Amino acid sequence: MTATLINGKTSAAALIERIAADTALLRQKTGVQPGLAVVIVGDDPASQVYVSNKSRTAERCGFHSVQHTLAAETTEEQLLLLVAQLNADPKVHGILVQLPLPTQIAAAAVIRAIDPAKDVDGFHDINAGRIASGAAHEAFVPCTPAGAMILIREVLGDGLAGKHAVVVGRSNIVGKPMASLLLAADCTVTIAHSRTVDLPAVCRMADILVAAVGRPELIRGDWIKPGAVVIDVGINRVPAGPGDPKTRLVGDVATAEAMERAAAITPVPGGVGPMTIALLMLNTLTSACRHAG
Numbered sequence: 001m002t003a004t005l006i007n008g009k010t011s012a013a014a015l016i017e018r019i020a021a022d023t024a025l026l027r028q029k030t031g032v033q034p035g036l037a038v039v040i041v042g043d044d045p046a047s048q049v050y051v052s053n054k055s056r057t058a059e060r061c062g063f064h065s066v067q068h069t070l071a072a073e074t075t076e077e078q079l080l081l082l083v084a085q086l087n088a089d090p091k092v093h094g095i096l097v098q099l100p101l102p103t104q105i106a107a108a109a110v111i112r113a114i115d116p117a118k119d120v121d122g123f124h125d126i127n128a129g130r131i132a133s134g135a136a137h138e139a140f141v142p143c144t145p146a147g148a149m150i151l152i153r154e155v156l157g158d159g160l161a162g163k164h165a166v167v168v169g170r171s172n173i174v175g176k177p178m179a180s181l182l183l184a185a186d187c188t189v190t191i192a193h194s195r196t197v198d199l200p201a202v203c204r205m206a207d208i209l210v211a212a213v214g215r216p217e218l219i220r221g222d223w224i225k226p227g228a229v230v231i232d233v234g235i236n237r238v239p240a241g242p243g244d245p246k247t248r249l250v251g252d253v254a255t256a257e258a259m260e261r262a263a264a265i266t267p268v269p270g271g272v273g274p275m276t277i278a279l280l281m282l283n284t285l286t287s288a289c290r291h292a293g
């Protein structure tokens, strides 16, 4: 079997087109323009790329887009002050503070300070709690798992019920909300992680396998159940070749090997990554619509 590649770029582009059209309609009917504020602290090059992608896409959607770039020495108090200003700003419907933050700032305190109604990342405890208790429709769902669910449904349609989904990774940002969403779709869900005994055997049970561990090509081809749908959330930078100073991106799954057994798989890059940004735009539009009543 050779797997179908799930093209996240195409799906994300279609979604962004719809968001731009709906944004124009919202403005026309209510005068409300969705606003997204993105905050970056420090000068981590990878974060800078992610943040400028987010701001650029927001502009393409027709949003009011603001970016706050703060120095690496910014204190937690200064960042909390900015978050409070953005919470109070009626032009801002979505606030995203790019992670990771410098060590002098407690990320949990900053996330808790964001108004849950503007938490378009879906990281606030209130949104996490709503998702965990099966009320995802009232929450902002974190963008990566929400995007992954759309890709899974593109392959399986309504056929998720009863499927065994294995999520490898237990982060608050991806693993845990991903498991909640799959559970809400009536999958049988296993969460595996670095301490799981016989991880290959657990993965081999998966009709749907979601890899979100941040370990380059950890999941090998013979860990895949024939016919499985494989969603690779990993984005890992590795040397392009032995001793090569150039780098390339790989996922958490050895894609070429996995393609021999899977029915469908997301590539890296071009799979889940573009969907994450598109879902951030959708959450911001949703926030603006809620605001417009």
Ligand code: GUN
Pocket (backbone or CB within 6 Å): 096, 097, 098, 099, 100, 121, 143, 144, 276
């Ligand atoms: N850092 C890496 N991914 C993300 C994300 O989705 N949101 C935020 N805020 N920071 C990140």
